[in-house]
Amino acid sequence: MIANEDPVIAESLWTATANPTPPCPPLEGAAEAEVAVVGGGFAGLSAALHLAEAGISVRLLEAETPGWGASGRNGGQVNPGLKEDPDSVEARFGPDLGGRMVALAGDASDLVFDLIARHGIDCAASRPGWLQPAHDAAGLAAVRRRVEQWTRRGAALSLLDAPATAELLGAEGYVGAMLDKRGGSLHPLNYALGLATAAQRAGAVLHGHSRVVSLAREGAGHVLQTARGRLKVRRVILCTNGYTDDLVPALRRTLVPVRSVQVATAPLSDNLRRGILPQGHAASDSRRLLLYFRLDPQGRFVMGGRGDYGTAGTLRQMELLRRVSCKLYPQLGEAEWAHHWGGFVAMTADHYPHMDEVAPGVMAGVGFNGRGVAMATALGKVLADWAAGVPAAALPFPVTRPRPIPFHALRKPAVRATVAWYRLRDRLGV
Ligand SMILES: Cc1cc2nc3c(=O)[nH]c(=O)nc-3n(C[C@H](O)[C@H](O)[C@H](O)COP(=O)(O)OP(=O)(O)OC[C@H]3O[C@@H](n4cnc5c(N)ncnc54)[C@H](O)[C@@H]3O)c2cc1C
Numbered sequence: 001m002i003a004n005e006d007p008v009i010a011e012s013l014w015t016a017t018a019n020p021t022p023p024c025p026p027l028e029g030a031a032e033a034e035v036a037v038v039g040g041g042f043a044g045l046s047a048a049l050h051l052a053e054a055g056i057s058v059r060l061l062e063a064e065t066p067g068w069g070a071s072g073r074n075g076g077q078v079n080p081g082l083k084e085d086p087d088s089v090e091a092r093f094g095p096d097l098g099g100r101m102v103a104l105a106g107d108a109s110d111l112v113f114d115l116i117a118r119h120g121i122d123c124a125a126s127r128p129g130w131l132q133p134a135h136d137a138a139g140l141a142a143v144r145r146r147v148e149q150w151t152r153r154g155a156a157l158s159l160l161d162a163p164a165t166a167e168l169l170g171a172e173g174y175v176g177a178m179l180d181k182r183g184g185s186l187h188p189l190n191y192a193l194g195l196a197t198a199a200q201r202a203g204a205v206l207h208g209h210s211r212v213v214s215l216a217r218e219g220a221g222h223v224l225q226t227a228r229g230r231l232k233v234r235r236v237i238l239c240t241n242g243y244t245d246d247l248v249p250a251l252r253r254t255l256v257p258v259r260s261v262q263v264a265t266a267p268l269s270d271n272l273r274r275g276i277l278p279q280g281h282a283a284s285d286s287r288r289l290l291l292y293f294r295l296d297p298q299g300r301f302v303m304g305g306r307g308d309y310g311t312a313g314t315l316r317q318m319e320l321l322r323r324v325s326c327k328l329y330p331q332l333g334e335a336e337w338a339h340h341w342g343g344f345v346a347m348t349a350d351h352y353p354h355m356d357e358v359a360p361g362v363m364a365g366v367g368f369n370g371r372g373v374a375m376a377t378a379l380g381k382v383l384a385d386w387a388a389g390v391p392a393a394a395l396p397f398p399v400t401r402p403r404p405i406p407f408h409a410l411r412k413p414a415v416r417a418t419v420a421w422y423r424l425r426d427r428l429g430v
Contacts, residue, residue, distance in 0.1 A: 012073050012341035013264045013300065014189035019122060021065050022197045024208035027229030033059040033205070035387045036224050036233040038212050038247070040064075041071035042372060043365050044239035045195035046380025047387070049115075052202035054388050059231055060204060061224060063211035067192030069243045070372065073343035075262060075292045075304045076188040077282040078373050079130050080109040080180065083351045086149045093398065100396035104382070106155055108374035109182045111381065116186070119201075121194030123187045124297045130183025131283040133165055133174035139286030143178035156181035169283060170275040171328045177283075185282040185294055188373065195377075212247055215362070222361060235387045238364040239380065241372070242344030248358050253404035254348065255367055259307030261314055261342035263321045264300045265335040272331045273299040291324060300339075301325060301332060307342045314342060345370040349405050353379055355386070355395075356402045363387070363399070 024040075035051055037044045040062030051058040062068065082089060082105045089105075090098035109127075116125045134140035147159045157180045160168065165177040196206055207229075214225040215236065224231045238248065242257040268276075277283065277295055284292035293303040303325045307314045318340045326332045348354055348367035353375060356364045363386055365379045382397050392399040 012189075012262070013296070013302065013339040014072055014187060016339065017187065018189045019193050021193055022200060022206070024062065024066060024196070024206040027059070027061060027207040027210045027226050027231060029228075030230045030232070031059065032232045033057045034233060035059075035235050035237065036061060036222070036231050037237045037239060038224070039069070039239035039241065039243070040066040040192075040196065040206065040208070041069045041239060041241060041376060042192060042195065043241065043376035043380040043383070044237070045071075045192060045199055046115075046377045047237050047239060047365070047383040048204040048206070049195055049199040049202055050381045050384035051387060052199055052204035054384065055203075056388055058204045059233075060199070060206045061210040061212050061226060061231065062206070062208050063243075065208045066196035066206065067189045070241060070343045070345055071192045071376070072189035073262075073341060074188045074260075074373060075282070075284070075294070075302065076185045076191075076373065077130065077284055077292055077294065078109045078112050078127075078184045078186060079284065079371055080107070080182045080374055081105050081150070082353075082375065083369050083371060085146050086153060097396075097398060101398075102153065104378055104396040105375060106150065106153065106182070108378035109184065112186075112191075112374050112377050113184065115195070115198070115377065116191065119194060119198035121191060121198065123190035123194055125184065125186045125191075126280055126297070127184030128280045130180045131165075131168055131281040132178040132180070132286055133169060133283055134176050134178075134286045135174060137175065140176045142286055143176065147178050150180070168277070168279055168281055170278055173328065174285070179281075183282065186373070187296070191373075215247055217359070234361065236362040237383045237387055238358065238362065239366070239376075239383070240364075241366045241368060241376070242346040244346065244366065248362075248364070250402045250404060251356060251358050251364050251366070254354065254356065254402045255346040256348075256405065257344040258347050258370075259309065259314060259342050260304060260345050260370060261307035261318055261321070262302060262304035262340065263318050263325070263337055264296075264302040264339040265332065266338040267298045267300050268295075268335055270299075272335060273301075275331065276301060276329050291321075293325070293328075301329070301335065345372070349403070354402075355379065355382065355397050355399050357399055358402055364402075
């Protein structure tokens with residue numbers, strides 16, 4: 001357990017229903033490899049898998065076990081795209097790099113489902129599409145723009161009116177929705193564990209319970225130190241996202257960890273589940289403080305939203321999620337709520353993930369802003385290409401220097417103030 005974790009929310013529906021964790025013995029003694037990956041979430045596991053498949057020797061060091069961080073705790077919604085819409089990405093980064101970023105993010109869910117199929121990963125993957133219901137006129141305008149921009153680029157999205165939205169949700173109260181056929185859902189921890197097994201089969205060496213406590217330059221390479229081991233490598237990839245510690249303090253100051261929480265029922269009776277998301281869609285709505293919800297294959301209703309830093313505030317948020325769920329689906333009033341948990345996402349100041357070169361030969365891939373099932377997998381592949389020697393200019397994502405967030409020490413009150421401001425704007429529809 002790390003300093004900013006909370007025992008109240010460390011166990012989840014996903015840990016309760018997980019496949020066995022593949023053996024990942026701690027690093028002991030001295031070892032060498034071409035590449036070290038720090039962090040065993042989707043980004044790190046994808047990087048290790050793609051490096052091993054390219055025949056490059058790689059060792060992954062994870063402080064706990066693969067999937068222990070956000071990757072094993074999330075809503076399992078496989079949503080393509082970045083937080084910003086494609087036109088904004090291209091306007092900011094230009095048509096060439098921006099276009100490649102849009103293609104990478106748009107194809108990210110294809111990559112996830114292809115990896116699952118290619119490696120036979122047992123993670124309840126399902127792909128009926130991602131539904132983004134709009135809660136008000138401003139939300140509807142935003143999803144309309146999103147549908148128009150992606151459709152112009154040939155993606156399979158459509159705009160639904162209020163009755164069609166109510167039919168797919170099995171609930172009233174939304175004014176329309178985006179349906180993105182590229183999206184779907186999965187059991188996130190089992191996806192992470194499957195990536196770990198696939199990486200091992202391809203030749204990657206994975207070490208659990210191996211927190212990296214120091215990273216130093218040595219000759220032309222780098223040395224990573226854990227409690228009981230030492231690893232010498234040529235290049236380092238940092239994939240620590242919302243769990244970034246002080247291994248590289250400058251990296252930590254580029255990120256604001258924010259807690260997201262979920263609640264889930266026990267499997268619902270056929271009678272109760274019948275009306276809920278009848279075609280199996282995963283939904284995350286258009287609010288700034290979004291609600292994301294779906295059924296798992298066993299008919300458990302899973303609802304997620306924003307948490308708080310403290311235990312009491314987080315438990316209050318969880319109770320709010322149960323109440324919101326019952327308002328949306330009144331039949332849930334009879335359901336047994338069996339699980340609640342949470343984890344940390346990493347927010348960035350510009351809402352984009354970052355590929356930050358923190359030192360020559362040391363690259364971080366972090367800042368998925370709460371949307372990392374697809375994007376962290378995709379960026380992990382880009383990080384593997386970088387470590388394999390692909391020049392930065394040829395990568396489909398910009399390589400930047402860490403840009404510390406001003407007044408980072410004040411992040412907790414700043415997040416609380418932002419959450420209150422977003423809640424007000426969601427309520428007022430502005
Ligand atoms: C509750 C919740 C719900 C979410 N829902 C969704 C969703 O439905 N769809 C979606 O797309 N995204 C969702 N997300 C976001 C998504 O889970 C993340 O963006 C994604 O998992 C990030 O993956 P990662 O590999 O970058 O980081 P993580 O999975 O967080 O992994 C980082 C790892 O680094 C390790 N680490 C840290 N420091 C060290 C060190 N010094 N040495 C060794 N190891 C270290 C940690 O132990 C951790 O395991 C959600 C997140 C949360 C918390």
